[in-house]
Amino acid sequence: MEEVLEAAILGGANDEEIEFIILDNVLIDRDNVEILEPFDLEQMADEEVKLSFRFERNDIYRLRHYLGIPENVRTNTSNRVNVVENCGELLNDLNNLQWLNRDKLRYYAQAVQAKGGAVRNCWGFIDGTARQICRPTIDQEDLKGAYTGRRHDAGIFRDSGLYRELEQKAIVNQDEKYALYGDQAYGLMELLLTPYPGRPDDLLPHQREFNGSMKLLRVSVEWGFQKIKKPEIIIRIQDLDSMYKVAVLLTNCHTCLCGSQTATYFNTVPPTLEEYFGLQYNLEGYV
Numbered sequence: 001m002e003e004v005l006e007a008a009i010l011g012g013a014n015d016e017e018i019e020f021i022i023l024d025n026v027l028i029d030r031d032n033v034e035i036l037e038p039f040d041l042e043q044m045a046d047e048e049v050k051l052s053f054r055f056e057r058n059d060i061y062r063l064r065h066y067l068g069i070p071e072n073v074r075t076n077t078s079n080r081v082n083v084v085e086n087c088g089e090l091l092n093d094l095n096n097l098q099w100l101n102r103d104k105l106r107y108y109a110q111a112v113q114a115k116g117g118a119v120r121n122c123w124g125f126i127d128g129t130a131r132q133i134c135r136p137t138i139d140q141e142d143l144k145g146a147y148t149g150r151r152h153d154a155g156i157f158r159d160s161g162l163y164r165e166l167e168q169k170a171i172v173n174q175d176e177k178y179a180l181y182g183d184q185a186y187g188l189m190e191l192l193l194t195p196y197p198g199r200p201d202d203l204l205p206h207q208r209e210f211n212g213s214m215k216l217l218r219v220s221v222e223w224g225f226q227k228i229k230k231p232e233i234i235i236r237i238q239d240l241d242s243m244y245k246v247a248v249l250l251t252n253c254h255t256c257l258c259g260s261q262t263a264t265y266f267n268t269v270p271p272t273l274e275e276y277f278g279l280q281y282n283l284e285g286y287v
Helices: 002-010 015-027 046-053 057-066 083-087 102-114 153-160 162-169 205-218 220-227 240-258 261-265
Strands: 122-125 171-173 179-181
Touching: 046 057, 057 240, 083 240, 102 122, 122 205, 153 162, 162 171, 179 205, 205 220, 220 240, 220 261
Parallel strands: 122 179
Antiparallel strands: none
16 A cells, blocks of 8 residues: 555646545455346345335336336346436436426425425525545536535535526416525525524524524435435445446435325325336326
């Protein structure tokens, strides 16, 4: 290891590159990387399918069709299918979500208010989450993310272009606008609300009540992060970017099929799987 570091330093490596070398050679034991064997869905019992994948067998067949995975592709955990290429647009721009329309925004805003929220037009909550991985340097971008762990939430939000998407999606007219709610790090904007700044003892009663009600509800944003199982990542062996995006897509599909803690808490019904994928129905079924 000392020889590797010495060669890197002599070669002009910067601090970030040296850190990566340490992670790559010390923290990752490549000799003990678990290589999962291929599996054949057709040979698995129904109970094993549900336990392994959290989906019923028939739902997996539907997902395989909607995600654009050919039926003749043998399912394999190490096989990189084109799921992100086929469906990644559902993750990278709110305007690609056909089901998220005026009625849905109003529906979610009413659910937040019914749960005790002090804001009439808040339809959701925003936050970032950290995943411990080797620092990505190439081919790792957008979900929104990934971003380096030291990045500030406000900077990530600005770079993501999400506010532009909100302006296109969440403004119905001058009298009907729907906003997200986040912590003070994001900064107050027309479509992004934040708590009143200051210590609770320094705030007026109505300000404390506002902050308290929204803080209680904002915890729900963490439930979505928790539902996504974090895989064990080996950088440069596994494609972190596509793996996490596929995990998010499948988590969203699971919510469409089975609900979620967030949906139960706010007493809302998720979109159907077909609505999520923007599928249209004709006499022969969804296409």
